[in-house]
Amino acid sequence: MREPVDVRRQRILAAVQERGLARVRDLAAELQVSGVTIRRDIEELAQEGKLRRGHGVVSSPLSAQEAQHEAREGGIRDGDTVAVVVPERHSYLNEALHRARAVFDAAGVRVALHIAPPGPGAERPQVERALADGACGVLLAPRWRSPDSEEADYGWLATLEVPAALMERRPPRGSALHALDSVCSDHWYGAQLAVEHLVRLGHRRLVFATRDDSPTARTLRSALSEIAEAHPLVEKWAWTLSSSRAGTDREPADVADLTTVLREVGATGAVLHGDVEALMLVQQLAENGVRVPENCSVVAYDDVVAGLGTPPLTAVSPPKGVVGQLAAQLLLRRIEDAGEADAQPVQRVELLPRLIVRGSTRSTP
Incomplete structure (x- = not known):
C-alpha cells in the first residue's frame, strides 16, 4: 500500500532535521520513491518554508535562521566558519589563500575551502553546500572563463543570504554584483x-x-x-x-x-x-x-x-597575498556589520602590480 503524501513528507522533514543536511538521492532510496516524487515533495516543502534546497541536497531552514540571528546579535564568534571557493588548479591564488587564512585564523574563524571543478556554474553547488553547512560568509574567486558564464552567476550571487566578497574578480559597472565588496589587481x-x-x-x-x-x-x-x-x-x-x-x-x-x-x-x-x-x-x-x-x-x-x-x-x-588579506578583512567587516543600519560602505579595492626585472630582458643591439 502506497504511503500517504503527508506522512512521507513528515518523514522527509524528520530526516533532514535530524541530520541538518541530506542528499536527495539518499532520501529517495530510504523512502523507496522515485527521483521525480522526492523532488516534487521537496519542492512543495521548500515553498512552504520548511526546507532549504541546494544542488542535490536539502537542509533545515531552522539552523540557517538561528545562525543569521546570532550573527546579527553577536557579530563574529570563535568557531564561526567562512567558506572560500576557488577554481581547480588555482596556483595563482595560493598566496592569496594563505594570507586570507591568516586573517581568518587571527579572528578565530574557521576556513572551509571548496574547490570548484571545471565547467560553467561550478561554483554555485559549492556555495550552496557551504551555506547548508552553516557558513556565515563566503569569499569567492569564480573561474568565469567567458562573459556569458560570468553573467550567468550574477543573479544567485546577488541574492546570497550571507555576506560575500570577491577576490581577484571585478564585475563591470552596473552589473548585479557592482555593489559587492571586491579586491583585485589592476x-x-x-x-x-x-x-x-x-x-x-x-x-x-x-x-x-x-x-x-x-x-x-x-x-x-x-x-x-x-x-x-x-x-x-x-x-x-x-x-x-x-x-x-x-x-x-x-x-x-x-x-x-x-x-x-x-x-x-x-x-x-x-x-x-x-x-x-x-x-x-x-x-x-x-x-x-x-x-x-x-x-x-x-x-x-x-x-x-x-x-x-x-x-x-x-x-x-x-600583489596576490595582499589581495587575499584585504578581501578577508572586508568580508569579516561585512559579517560584523550584518543587519546594522550604519554598516560601512561597500569597497571596490584595486591594487597595483609591480615589475620584477630578471635575466630574460635586455636592450636591443
Whole structure:
C-alpha cells in the first residue's frame, strides 16, 4: 500500500532535521520513491518554508535562521566558519589563500575551502553546500572563463543570504554584483608596466600571448592590445594564445606556434601569460633557435614561478597575498556589520602590480 503524501513528507522533514543536511538521492532510496516524487515533495516543502534546497541536497531552514540571528546579535564568534571557493588548479591564488587564512585564523574563524571543478556554474553547488553547512560568509574567486558564464552567476550571487566578497574578480559597472565588496589587481596597469619596460629597452615590435581561462586573461588581452595600439613607439604587434584551458564548457582553441608569430611580426619582445606557459614557451623558442634574451626579450605575467626559469624571467607581479588579506578583512567587516543600519560602505579595492626585472630582458643591439 502506497504511503500517504503527508506522512512521507513528515518523514522527509524528520530526516533532514535530524541530520541538518541530506542528499536527495539518499532520501529517495530510504523512502523507496522515485527521483521525480522526492523532488516534487521537496519542492512543495521548500515553498512552504520548511526546507532549504541546494544542488542535490536539502537542509533545515531552522539552523540557517538561528545562525543569521546570532550573527546579527553577536557579530563574529570563535568557531564561526567562512567558506572560500576557488577554481581547480588555482596556483595563482595560493598566496592569496594563505594570507586570507591568516586573517581568518587571527579572528578565530574557521576556513572551509571548496574547490570548484571545471565547467560553467561550478561554483554555485559549492556555495550552496557551504551555506547548508552553516557558513556565515563566503569569499569567492569564480573561474568565469567567458562573459556569458560570468553573467550567468550574477543573479544567485546577488541574492546570497550571507555576506560575500570577491577576490581577484571585478564585475563591470552596473552589473548585479557592482555593489559587492571586491579586491583585485589592476591588470591594465600590469600590462602597461610590461609594454613600457620592453619599449624602454628599444623593442618596437611585440607579441602578446595570454591564456583564455579567466577574467584576468580577458583583461590582459584587452589591455595589451589597447596599450600597444596607442603607443607611439610600438611599430607592430600581434596577439596569440599562450595555452588553451577551456575545460568542459567549450572546446580548446588553437594555439599558434610562438616562434612563427615572432618571425612574422619581426618581434624582439614578448609578454607571456602566465608563468608556467611562459617557461614552456621559452623552452620551445630555444628548441627553434630563438634565444632569450639574446634574440627575444620575454616578460612573464603572474610571477608565481617565473624566477625559477633558465634564464629567470622578468615578470609582472600582482600583489596576490595582499589581495587575499584585504578581501578577508572586508568580508569579516561585512559579517560584523550584518543587519546594522550604519554598516560601512561597500569597497571596490584595486591594487597595483609591480615589475620584477630578471635575466630574460635586455636592450636591443
